[in-house]
Amino acid sequence: MKQILAYSVLAASILVAVPAAHAQLMPSAQPTAGKMDIGDGSIDRIVAVVEEDVILQSELNEAINAIVRQYAANPGQLPPKDVLARQVLDRLILMKLQVQRANDQNIHVTDQEIDSAAANVAQQNKMSLDQLRGAVEQDGYSYAAFRQQLSDQIIAQRLHESVVRDQVTVTDAEVNNLLASPSYKAGEVHLAHIQVGTPADASADAIAQAQAKAEEAVKAVKGGMDFNAAAIRYSDAPDALDGGDLGWRRLDEVPPAFAEAVSSLKAGETTPILRGPTGFQVLKLIETRQPGRQVVTEYHARQILIKPSEVVTPEQAEKKAQDLYTRIVDKHEDFAKLAKDDSKDNTTANVGGDMGWFQKDAWGQAIATQIEALKDDEVGKPFQTDAGWIVMQRLGARQSDVTEESQRNQARQAIGTRKADEAYENYLRELRSTSFVDIRVPELRDPDDKQASATP
Known part of the structure; x- marks a missing residue:
């Protein structure tokens, strides 16, 4: 289950600064069928089949190690190993599905565009390209695999743009209605969240299990657990491993059902469990800032x-x-x-x-x-x-x-962002539910997902 509010953060994550240039690396191995020697005497194995592609144990291990390295200073924030492995595997599966669908639509990326993205990562981490390459290889990762990950991220972004471009329009009437609405609230909020998702056709038992998990997360936070650590442990949103951080966004970009709850919070406070179209949410208000005259x-x-x-x-x-x-x-x-x-x-x-x-x-x-x-x-x-x-x-x-003009532009952008998030969320859910994904390793299957290994 992927969170509407969070996808834009996931899609752009490789192109923004990170504490260390190699902290977010999740290199992709070159997939081959069957088992293979991975160089240390052990035998690699296929952990998941994703349509006509595969994810190898070595690929999953490298991705997990990258996350563990990112949290080396705070290892206690990471969930148990089995939960972490499932979270990372889900990321890899979703990325492969998006790249496959993009390839079907002839969405490609050039070497020059990858070079530019790599230069952007280096610049934001105050490194030269040579230093970036050294940082990647110092951790034992292939720079070619790093470039492939950049390519996949750019392709996924373009797929997102293609989907929302065809589905999202904003009219002047919608802008007028938003600005005139009593529920319209200016200002920006910095949010974090914990999401426990439910499938579109979830049974009553599945919904009850998701709610119980959300309640467990709230209990942990009230018991003193850091909210970001709780997000890493309990959330199944794509940004879970980033502590559930949604970044800054205008309050009117937040889905209306959640905006009302958020607007009543003070900095540092959390909402009660909120039921949304994709599952259960707990939101934390980190900071607010009000717009001035422009x-x-x-x-x-x-x-x-x-x-x-x-x-x-x-x-x-x-x-x-x-x-x-x-x-x-x-x-x-x-x-x-x-x-x-x-x-x-x-x-x-x-x-x-x-x-x-x-x-x-x-x-x-x-x-x-x-x-x-x-x-x-x-x-x-x-x-x-x-x-x-x-x-x-x-x-x-x-x-x-230009305050009034700016407000209209921001309102138009807010409506467009919200529609785009919803459209792509629905697209991803359908993509995941209609694609062939066979998780071969039983312990990597979500215990609450009875469809973890099934052919649509």
Whole structure:
């Protein structure tokens, strides 16, 4: 069972900073059928068949060891070995299913994109690429396997984007309704959670067992167990091994049934057990922060764009722009008339080059740099952009309160995020329930899951 609120954290986890670059590594072995010698005299075995792929014991061991290493300073936070093994195996199964489905849809990733992702991980961990490779290999892992994991994560992200792009739309009416709703609450919350999931077709006994497990988790927290440790031990959400941390999110992004409970909490407090569409939840409010008024600087400017073309060389375009600058500054010719006569920008030429009021980055970095350097009414020297050579005059600057516009954008994003989470949650549940997954090792099967080894 995968938690709606948590999936976006899981999908992006490999691309955000971690305490050590190798702390989250779960390298993938190259699967082969049957048993094989894994180098220490022991025999590797297949622990699970996932459609036409397999997960080997060595692959599972490496993934478990990576988690154990991550919690080396606090080993008591980890659940019993059998529970940890099942949690990690479930992660591996879900990732393989997503990559398989993505491949079926011709979703791929290039070596250059993997290089960029690796560089991002290195940068966020204040390492060079060589240092990252050394950190990976120092722990006995293959750097090629690390790159494969990056590839799988990127592919899973793109599958997520593909699914929600086809299913999620947000209308102006929905935005208006949210902003006008008495239940609309601004601000952001930092949450952690414990989830005990139930299948879509759960029996009364399965629901009762899940509730009992959630109650056991609450009892442990009330008895003094750290909430993150309890999440690691009891939660079956994808972020369980991260202590159930959901990060910061706007309160209106939280499902309404949970938002009401969260909004009544103080920092450090937890909700009672909440029943949701995917099971039982216990949420902890870590911190809150309120939005302030959002005031930005806007600029008013006008431009003349000279583009190189089949008949105008780049050198000629530059010379033309310089000539126009001289005519405006030295000969005091009318900027608007020259823009109408000579500018090749279809959106501004007919209005004398007027770009209207805009925030600094609205027209790209080159214009942003120039507009800040100019004074009001000053005409800047020609500068080059991807579009061509530009002569620009700054007409004014003002401070604008964009709080209302920002709230609408945030409300739209909140609705979209919530819909996307729900859509992908349903997608993952269906993917898992309709795929062939045969867990070959009995002790790795979920004792509450009677379908752990079955053919759909």
